[in-house]
Amino acid sequence: MDQDSLLRLLAAGNGGYISGEEISRSLRVSRTAVWKSISDLRRLGYEIEAHPRLGYRLLARPDKLLPAEVRLGLKTARFGQVVHHFNSITSTNDAARELAERGAPEGTLVVAEEQKSGRGRRGRAWSSPPGVGIWASLVLRPPLLPVQAPLLTLTAAVAGAEAIWSVAGLPAGIKWPNDLLIGGRKVAGILTEMRAELDQVVYVVLGIGINVNTPSFPTELEATATSLYREGGKQVSRRLLLQAFLERFEFWYDRLPQEAEEMRSRWRELSLTLGRRVTVISPNFTVSGLAKNIDREGALLLETENGDLVRILSGDVSLR
């Protein structure tokens, strides 16, 4: 029996009862099958009251990003329609890569309550404590050349910022290339990995980490990290936030690469980097200048003091 449909029926009751008979009729399954599925949902953490005469009533849903929760009301065609949920995992990107190698379709989502070794760019650690964040990775099979792959990071950053604005009402901005900040502190990060031939992307795994309801941070992160809860003073639904991200991301993604310019102007609006004097540090160089623009492929264009325009593909930006 289709668990998603049962959950949709129960949730549509808005705390009211729905009879076993009605469920059975609506989903075209036996009363016994209904009872079995209710038990399954309870085992996943759903609180469901069963009244001998009135039927079933959904009292509480688990605060977990379970597949049925992610899909409930999700308005996408592909992104997040297949969900692999883990209570604890080393890294959602690693799990998504394995799925991608085994042929997982575009939009397959890996989501975990907790990452034991969450990663950021260049192998840096990303703190991912249980139940308070979105730690998720999507399998993508974009019609792009490897050199165009940075567009995906820009696109995901736009979608992430839009989702935070619409669900939490907080002003998240984008720091090139892959961070979302609120009030100068990092609230989300994106990690894009790919397998490619030189003129063909085989797959991309796009990971996003959002500090949603993190109550506090270790001392060493206090100055640089924040969460939506700390910024807005109230709990934010991880489910709604993840859904908004998936919807906005799919929206922009489906317009790549032909309509990338629209996405780039949205990126520019949300950017915290452009128009600022910045210093970019990479393993190979350090360069300072005025951040003028991003180009077609997502590189940062920096104007140095002597008027040179430098094109930067990679590095850590410090805003000053």
Added chain:
Amino acid sequence: MDQDSLLRLLAAGNGGYISGEEISRSLRVSRTAVWKSISDLRRLGYEIEAHPRLGYRLLARPDKLLPAEVRLGLKTARFGQVVHHFNSITSTNDAARELAERGAPEGTLVVAEEQKSGRGRRGRAWSSPPGVGIWASLVLRPPLLPVQAPLLTLTAAVAGAEAIWSVAGLPAGIKWPNDLLIGGRKVAGILTEMRAELDQVVYVVLGIGINVNTPSFPTELEATATSLYREGGKQVSRRLLLQAFLERFEFWYDRLPQEAEEMRSRWRELSLTLGRRVTVISPNFTVSGLAKNIDREGALLLETENGDLVRILSGDVSLR
């Protein structure tokens, strides 16, 4: 006992005898250990005569790209110093990818006598019959950005052309981006695959296929494919050719990316594409023009009829 050293001693004899005692002393192992290693070599296909009084004599070496054969006399620091040899395999690139995922060091070589499903760019088949070609893949961990990875294809093409010139004395030229031609027919191809984060290459697998002693081609390939044997009229040593390729490739590779310009000028000298009117066909476009140059990242610069300079990252070139 070190098989490479034993083989080096035997090969240094140039068909003459070397006594078991001398081997035992030189390699600091027991006479029994020598005898055991001689047996191992025989099992691999080496013909070794054992004379009760004179000692051992190497009569013939197997015509296979066995690890000890590849390493014998190989003047590289890393490329081909670790060799995985297969009599038959699906694809050396696939095997090298698996090794790379498990942490294989740079320069690890996978070589096969035969590939059952050898691949070219974009999943095209590459015919790899047993014993007549070089079907090999190298694991690389270059200090490059993903956008610079096309440099590796250029570099390998230069090394391949140089190896063919020096070992077979035949004029191989480079057709952008990844083919080596003699007399207008394809004699070798390169397939570069990578795993990368957006600002860091994790590893590259660079595969090369060279038609060395292929006596004839199926009718459908007759017009477009050739081998060194068909062009030069004599058998070419696969071992010497592979070694020359590894040596030239490591030489140029170690100069990337700082001294890439030297490699690019060598590429230009060997190019069959530059200075010609060509048509480039890709899934997304077709464009014709005069091939003017390659740029820093290996893209082809084409001047169209109305004077526009078009930068092409990927596609199939037809020379006219």
